[in-house]
Amino acid sequence: MLTLPEVEKIAHLARLHLTEAEKQQFQQQLSAVLDYMAVLEQLDTRDVPPTAHAVPQQNIWREDYIEPSLTTEDVFFNTSQHEQQQFKIQSVLLDE
């Protein structure tokens, strides 16, 4: 069973604000799902390589040439928070 502090820690890692009710609910539901996953422990996979992609392809290269890209108008179209062709966010470093 996941503990409430564990749920809170994961929520922080995932950058999710959860209500108290959501924390309680996820504690129950995630624990149930994780219990279900325990079936995998039955399998000995010591000598089995992992699969990251079903159809593995490696080292996909392309020539280094310039292609048309989005206009700045397109790039900023979906936000109101921009200035001088840059996205504008709240301060990260604060004056002391």
Added chain:
Amino acid sequence: MDLTSLTLTELRHALRTGQTTSAAATEAIINRIVAVDNQVQSYLTLADELAYQQAEAADQRIAAGEETPLLGVPVAIKDIICTAGVETTAGSKILDGFIPPYDAFVVQKLKEAGAVIIGKTNTDEFAMGSSTENSAFFTTRNPWDLRRVPGGSSGGSAAAVAAQLAYGALGTDTGGSVRQPASLCNLVGLRPTYGRVSRWGVIAFASSLDQVAPFGRTVADCAAMLQVVAGYDPRDSTSLNEPVPDYAAALTGDIQGLKIGVPEQFFGNGLNEEVAQAVRTAIDKLVGLGATIHPISLPHIRYALPVYYLIAPAEASANLARYDGIRYGPQINGDDLLDSLKKTRALFGPEVKRRIMLGSYALSAGYYEAYYGKAQKVRTLITRDFKEAFTQVDVIATPTSPVTAFRIGEKADDPLSMYLADIYTLPLNLSASCGLSVPCGFDSQGLPIGLQLMGDTLQEATILKAAYAYEQATAWHKRLPVLQSPSSPDEEE
């Protein structure tokens, strides 16, 4: 001529022979959407103005003697696939109002082929679900019974095609999100081999599993959709640079000597008896058509569900980290940047939050090897099972869904029982195989049942050939749902 009752293939014939125009077909579809989609609720956004322009352009190309499998054909697009200038939300409040600046590869291909894009269809939020109940906007109804779900996550696309509100549609199939709704709505839905269709411009859910997948009312309709969207795209590094065969040429009806594997693991606990009976009868039909049956085993298949529900949420938690409200989507202002970020991301719905939490946990320090690492290794065993099976047989036949369409609300509060809806479809996504669902009967309540046919890597033509032979020997695909007149009271609202 009742234009909306035509199949895609029949419409193409009517367009080619001058019996109708794309503009007329587009108008008929849009009129029907206006008349009945308030019951079905398959579309999130209509792009009717653009659609009429595309129809006019298509009519000019038809008049000039041009031919493509979709020229002039009105189709629908799942709202997780980017369409330039047309709102794309992935069924989520976090992308409410997002207008993509570009078309996805598959949309570019559809436009080049002269298809008419009618609109964007409903989906479980970020394609996470099996019923469309996780859409942040509304739940789509199954045209066969409006009190029931159409399946999901591509339920809007499935319901639109089943209700004759589009001649074909695109969905995405990450764990069964096209085959399962195809099964529940009496359609053909085909999940191509990973890499067969470019994911460029498709909003990412689980990148090692996502694949764009077409719906049609018939096998030929579905093959026409696949023909247009399949192919290499250098902008998707997992796209396969392999020639695209002529899928229509595979629809011969001849399956003499085709080897069909039947894994008993797919006929066990949890499978509805009527579904089992219909699928076994369908397999007998294939034998009657000249196929041979071979018992096979996929010994690790029972681990597919836990493997999937570790890998998909882990990849989703990474993919969905980008939704911060800064570059697109609504932003909730908090005390500082971190607070704003967390509050903005609270716009995700419960299932998306649940999967982000699960994925973050599986990837977090101390648990990575035990969960995500373990799942990737078991994925190898499942892939090997399929590869081994396909050295013995050409096609694997199973049920698509363990049950027919379930009632809205029935599984909504029990995530694990909802996850089990994909028990027969998601193993394929973990492997390098392809698969489709084809109509194979109805249960005693008149709800559709689907037969799943799976094939080896890039063997889409083989499964289409088998499905076509079966379809031509049966009449299930000819049945259409009857929608109540708009004035009748809606039950259980």
